[in-house]
Amino acid sequence: MERGENGGLKGPVQVTAIQGDVTQAHEVAAAVTGAHVVIHTAGLVDVFGRASPKTIYEVNVQGTQNVIEACVQAGTRLLVYTSSMEVVGPNTKGHPFYRGNEDTPYEAVHKHPYPCSKALAERLVLEANGKKVRGGLPLVTCALRPTGIYGEGHQIMRDFYRQGLRLGGRLFRAIPASVEHGRVYVGNVAWMHVLVARELEQRAALMGGQVYFCYDRSPYKSYEDFNMEFLGPCGLRLVGARPLLPYWLLVLLATLNALLQWLLRPLLVYAPLLNPYTLAVANTTFTVSTDKAQRHFGYEPLFSWEDSRTRTILWVQASEGSAR
Ligand SMILES: NC(=O)c1ccc[n+]([C@@H]2O[C@H](COP(=O)([O-])OP(=O)(O)OC[C@H]3O[C@@H](n4cnc5c(N)ncnc54)[C@H](O)[C@@H]3O)[C@@H](O)[C@H]2O)c1
Ligand SMILES: C[C@@H](CO)CCC[C@@H](C)[C@H]1CC[C@H]2[C@@H]3[C@H](O)C=C4C[C@@H](O)CC[C@]4(C)[C@H]3CC[C@]12C
Secondary structure, eight states: OOEEESSSEEEEOOOOOOOOTTTTTHHHHHHHHTTTTOOOOOOOOOOSSSHHHHHHHIIIHHHHHHHHHHHHHHHHHHHEOOHHHHHHSSSSTOOEEEOOOOOOOOOOOOHHHHHHHHHHHHHHHTTTTTOOOOOEEEEBEEEEEEEEOOHHHOOOHHHHHHHHHHHHEEOOOOSOTTSSEHHHHHHHHHHHHHHHHHTTTTTHHHHHOOOOOEEOOOOOOOHHHHHHHHHHHOEEEEOOOOOOOOOHHHHHHHHHHHHHHHHHTTTOOOOOOHHHHHHHHHSSSSEEEEOOHHHOOOOSSSOHHHHHHHHOOOOOOOOHHOOO
């Protein structure tokens, strides 16, 4: 194997897939045994009410506890956790977080099961830093907090695309363009994980117990305007310079959806995109501006904004065939 541009090993890599459920401690233990570093990214991402709060807790919190325990038992010293921006916010009060960093004061108050579970899991991971693993050495942990991830495989982007096609090539603005929402390209999120995994051992004193926002040079825009960076070149247009529906009506629709979800629960899972929580997230400014990852472990985005945009557009276009 030779060294690549970024100093990493280049060439074929052997991957062994081990399938397992993080809620099953013995399955996690089997997967972790013999590992030098663990990147724990598994999670139940549900802000739509598809899964019960109990299931979200079991996967995201109990699952993370199982991963920590497996590291301790197996003597694995390095643990990287995929947390989320939602551990910080937007909070239930709708306070904006504008170009914030890891040290920006913010009242992180959550009620929804998903951010609550991510916050609890992140705390478990950070508190486990320094815990003795088998063999007596200390565990070194850190947490990465991506903002809204986009790129190939982004299901919600595909859903918006299909909806736009059904509506004759149009989407209708619901959120003011002035509300900025942080986004990061999936390849850069992955790259940041790889760098942390690579550097954590050497820089344990600096990086152990730390949190890092995942960021790149994607532009600051509203959720809908950002999506149009990809959906526009795929033939869709966003109608309206301002939201077409007044905010109070969106709140009413979101509340009706929540009520319907509750009423229909015994019969079926009704989980539309719009609910009071997703509306609040989409309608609250949350953007990150930081260089902590660069300072601590030399992170630079692997994919430029232009590359990230092109790759995402190509993926959306490729999904067109299956959309019709
Ligand atoms: N999508 C985002 O915008 C975003 C933003 C910030 C953080 N995150 C975090 O990134 C991680 C990956 O999210 P994603 O958006 O790729 O979601 P995803 O649903 O595509 O990936 C989650 C993965 O976890 C696996 N998983 C779920 N339950 C499991 C279980 N019980 N045992 C083992 N594996 C299980 C799924 O099979 C899936 O492969 C999650 O931890 C999520 O909280 C996502
Ligand atoms: C009101 C609609 C008009 O078009 C738009 C609704 C969009 C919402 C469904 C999404 C807006 C923001 C998204 C979330 C955000 O990007 C960050 C997240 C963090 C991550 O850990 C999980 C996914 C998510 C919660 C993401 C989910 C979808 C949105 C709420």
